[in-house]
Amino acid sequence: MAPAKPALERSGPHLREEDTLLSAPVESRSFPERAAGATRDRFLQQALTIATTRFVASRDEVFAAFPQGDALRDRARQIKEAVLQRLDHYLEQLTANVERAGGHVHFATTAEEARAIILDIARRNQVKLIVKGKSMAAEEIHLNEALEHAGMAVAETDLGEYIIQLAHERPSHIIAPAIHKTKAQIADLFARELRREVAADPEVITRLARGTLREKFLQADMGITGANFAVADTGTIVLVTNEGNGRMVTSLPRVHVALMGVEKVIPSMTDLVIFLQILARSATGQKLSSYTTLVRGPRRPTELEGPQELHLVLMDNGRVRQLAGTLREALYCLRCGACLNVCPVYRQIGGHAYGDTYPGPIGILMTAMLRGTPAVKDLAHASSLCGACAEVCPVRIDIPRMLIELREHLDREKIAPWPERLLFKACGWLLGRPALYRLAAPLARLGQAPFVRDGRIRSLPSFFGRWTRTRDLPAVAARTFGERWAALAREA
């Protein structure tokens, strides 16, 4: 499926060589190594525990006081599914209505195309300074690097994004990019970058950032944002923020570019009301976020503020293929971050260990969508399948089931390592042969004999050490239940 109309400006941008040269973060450690490293990072552990605990508590509290929440979540899920069933229709409608309001719509099949489209808009407008609102889509295509590479300055205006830009890092959470940093670390960072004393007080830090950013807003030629939703029947781009920076980015510079995944389109304003009631509640535990910014077209002749040019970039980048794929449900995602906050794995390792744009449970699915199943060979197992994510997801995405399906794919396509595949297949074979299976216990008793003390095993060599390094293992019983049954049957 390719929406016909939005391709209209596809011929516009021409790919230049430098647009495709991007500095990918160099990371030589494997995922299990990164994850293990993260569990040893004391500051990270402290920052994650504080932030995720607060998010989860607020979310639970606000939903407990919101009995209609469950029905609204069901409704939101139905709307998402209905959109996916007629995605091209809604994208065409959105395009027509954005254009009617005076905006331009572009369709990008790949990340590269999306970068090229945005660079082209910036060059045509002789842009020097860009202010940005928080956008995971922009992170997904490494937009900042591309713009900077082309000689433009980019200023992040969301406080969290500003912090990680100062630190030359990448976001580690979908809605709280700097969640991995403690207050004290942020104060140190500001002190170093701004060359002055900074107290570890969120208010002081915020005031400092605001002061710096105010200048940028006034000087910027172009604003770039993502979009939480785009309403098809009105052509409205919707931004949900807590800092009001979204409003400034979309109204002060001459040009506004909004970049979004194609799945973010929703049919109508009535639907928007449903999503807004569950989005902030799931994300931060707020009833509504502080700012909901609705953008419809560029500045009209009678208006005093707003950009002269408005562009909406609709990006596929692997999404459309999943309309008929196993990851379809992941396209419902509102990017609220709730599944990260409750995930026991995310809570131990944070976002960077996942190694790609989108962390957490949904991030594993997104990484599979963007990079293919082989890219999640290890990540697909970064879940105990506890089900906490599915329980809090506002659109009830069954993430654990999809992770299991990804794992199935890893076996079927022979991507999983062969020793593992051999082991599991041998187990499967054995479980079908009870007579042989009964020999497992006596054999295990022989093998474990040198290691057992008081019925427990405290240390085992090689692979088994992965368990016994931190946990005792019960010894295989002197007599299994099966071996005790005959005597037990006689008791009756």
Place this chain on the structure above:
Amino acid sequence: MTSKLRVSLMVTCLGDMFYPEVGVAIVRLLRRLGVAVDFPAGQTCCGLPLFNSGYHREAREVARRTVPLFRESEHVVVPSGSCAWMVKQEYPGLLADDAGAHREAQSLAARTWELSQLLVRKLGVTRLPSRVKGRVTYHDSCHLLRGLGEAESPRTVLRNLEGVELVELPGADQCCGFGGSFAVRLPEVSTSILDKKLASVESTGAECLVACDAGCLMQMGGGLARRGSRVKAVHLAQLLEDGA
């Protein structure tokens, strides 16, 4: 209970090899409640570890041969919430291609109970004598809680035990970090999750940590023993008098 109920024990692989005393306790407990208990031959493992790691062809074969073992069973009791979940929620889907096997799996699913559910929801028993006195706390196993939607039955049993005080575990519904092969694929992460769980357990001042899943007990019991904690991790059945 007047007419004699018949219940088959699905002991599970971990129950068979590592925790036979749990199976023994269940058999004796149910008999004392007037239930006839049998143990169908040929049991191995429910196949959950295969299924969760993505080995669905293999899990399907396990399901295909396990379902008929319980054909004659009136009810089936399982000591682990996760294995009960596998039988109840996944067997029918795994055998969807074969109409006969699918029907039989659906029937087994409807007759299968995790222990606390059998006691409270089927047998209507809530008051039971206890082998221990004092303070206990309860950990919700993920598959029992979120998979089977069961939070109440184990608590009902524990609250009514004579001489036992149930204190709620802060974050009782959070994973213990076991997750089957997850525990050895990412051992540091699994242990980090466990450490937080055990700190919470110790904050309750309980002497016993109760769970209804052999996997969680292996993880939490292993962690407690390694710390030299005085808290013991036990299966619900082991608390109920006349156990092993």
